[in-house]
Amino acid sequence: xxxxxxxxxRSSEITPKQLYVNRRAFLAQAAMAGxxxxxxxxxxxxxxxxxxxFAGNKIDGIKKSSFSTTETVTPYNDVTHYNNYYEFGTExxxxxxxxxxxxxxxxxxxxxGLVEKKMELDVDEIIKMAPAEERIxxxxxxxxxxxxxxxxxxxxxxxIKRVKPTNKAQYVEFTTLLDPSRMPGQRxxxxxxxxxxxLRMDEAMNxxxxxxxxxxxxxxxxxxxxxxxxxxxxKYGFKSAKAIVQIRFTEKQPINxxxxxxxxxxxxxxxxxxxxxxxxxxxxxxxxxGEFLKRPTLMFNxxxxxVASLYSGMDLKKNF
Amino acid sequence: MHRYFKPVLxxxxxxxxxxxxxxGLHAGLSANPIEFITHSTGDWTLTFLxxxxxxxxxxxxxxxxxxxxYRRMLxxxxxxxxxxxxxxxxxxxxxxDVHEMLVDIGKRKYITAGMTAFTLMIPLALTSTxxxxxxxxxxxxxxxxxxxxxxxxxxxxHYIWLVKADLKKPLEYASVLGVLLAYRVFFWIRERAxxxxxxxxxxxxxKSMKRNAAELP
Numbered sequence: 001x002x003x004x005x006x007x008x009x010r011s012s013e014i015t016p017k018q019l020y021v022n023r024r025a026f027l028a029q030a031a032m033a034g035x036x037x038x039x040x041x042x043x044x045x046x047x048x049x050x051x052x053x054f055a056g057n058k059i060d061g062i063k064k065s066s067f068s069t070t071e072t073v074t075p076y077n078d079v080t081h082y083n084n085y086y087e088f089g090t091e092x093x094x095x096x097x098x099x100x101x102x103x104x105x106x107x108x109x110x111x112x113g114l115v116e117k118k119m120e121l122d123v124d125e126i127i128k129m130a131p132a133e134e135r136i137x138x139x140x141x142x143x144x145x146x147x148x149x150x151x152x153x154x155x156x157x158x159x160i161k162r163v164k165p166t167n168k169a170q171y172v173e174f175t176t177l178l179d180p181s182r183m184p185g186q187r188x189x190x191x192x193x194x195x196x197x198x199l200r201m202d203e204a205m206n207x208x209x210x211x212x213x214x215x216x217x218x219x220x221x222x223x224x225x226x227x228x229x230x231x232x233x234x235k236y237g238f239k240s241a242k243a244i245v246q247i248r249f250t251e252k253q254p255i256n257x258x259x260x261x262x263x264x265x266x267x268x269x270x271x272x273x274x275x276x277x278x279x280x281x282x283x284x285x286x287x288x289x290g291e292f293l294k295r296p297t298l299m300f301n302x303x304x305x306x307v308a309s310l311y312s313g314m315d316l317k318k319n320f
Numbered sequence: 321m322h323r324y325f326k327p328v329l330x331x332x333x334x335x336x337x338x339x340x341x342x343x344g345l346h347a348g349l350s351a352n353p354i355e356f357i358t359h360s361t362g363d364w365t366l367t368f369l370x371x372x373x374x375x376x377x378x379x380x381x382x383x384x385x386x387x388x389x390y391r392r393m394l395x396x397x398x399x400x401x402x403x404x405x406x407x408x409x410x411x412x413x414x415x416x417d418v419h420e421m422l423v424d425i426g427k428r429k430y431i432t433a434g435m436t437a438f439t440l441m442i443p444l445a446l447t448s449t450x451x452x453x454x455x456x457x458x459x460x461x462x463x464x465x466x467x468x469x470x471x472x473x474x475x476x477x478h479y480i481w482l483v484k485a486d487l488k489k490p491l492e493y494a495s496v497l498g499v500l501l502a503y504r505v506f507f508w509i510r511e512r513a514x515x516x517x518x519x520x521x522x523x524x525x526x527k528s529m530k531r532n533a534a535e536l537p
Contacts, residue, residue, distance in 0.1 A: 090486035
């Protein structure tokens, strides 16, 4: 099994500074010439970020997990420089650039709703609740690209067991931080902020559902959801809420932000399903970052053995 | 104009392609190079379409009538980047899977719009020669080339229909196109309002365009 250590990846993945500098000079010239012919339209496209952000702090004593895939891990630099995180901008390269100065500490997480005892915990208390595991998961975006990431965290069920939801709790809702001064993407109402996501209780208790605070052996980088996020490898990426400040237990199905934005395109369940197309594109195949040809998408992203039973008897075309 | 203007302009129009090649050689095409190339060539196709459409208003407003001699080249560059954009889709995205592409064209609105935009550019590129203008006659040639309005409209709609939530960029293109088309509608109405068809304004589209055709190098 090939698991690159973070420090190996770093030194080999970083483009030499000279190249960035040259590229900037080139882009500046291109931009100037472009202005003449393009009258400014299309120029934003010519500007791309270049700097690498590392969270830096290593997490000690990470255990291996039997849930990990043996597939090749996507390079750190790709995972951290190509993702959707609209709180930091709508371009794939925005989060790395715009989240640089974001401070994920101090950080409180409110736990409320249908629980025996409502509480507010410091994120560092939550991290210490259970031993950290490395889970190398396939991660499939609803936009038909995918990555393989060595996340660090523990099963969400570990937290849920400790906070003791009442019998009435049927769902759990996650809320992302709302703070336009720290999350510049929230200054535009592209989505209905704050970002909310939800799970049915049995989904949340499935051991695959990961409460995540690290990746590649280190603390989560800002642009990937620091300090605390969830990771749901059998669902499209948008279900995996980032920078969580509130975990609420409810009786009714919570709303989820993308579903509110476009109900016919993004459902509540959002299970990876090659047989159910997004209205505007096919979900049958995906492009794994770093690969040239597209590969077939697997039902439940290949995690059917663990999660298919959660949905037995459900019409997944209707409950997309 | 200065005799070096044309070659300099040609080189400038090739910068977007040169940039892609350069970035490609320096691992600068992001983690998803095929998407990067698709977006970049698409952006530049639309940009060149709008620049081409800007020539007529610009030359009239600034009275820089020589600008017309570069319109054909700009239009052909729009077609050139459109070809690259389509090739990226056909080759890099669909890998020549004809069935998949036909399903796409029928099923996905934004692909239908994009294909329409491209298809409408083909006759314009084919009849861009001086010979074609002579053969078709200025008036018919000009009527045919009004297809560019519909190509640009379909192109902008293609973009609007494909984005997930952030309409900012496609709406920027749409508003520029809106201004360029509004300019034409304005003059068309003004021309029709003039009783004998002979406008009091020296520059009306049909008259000047006929001359434009003749002015083409």
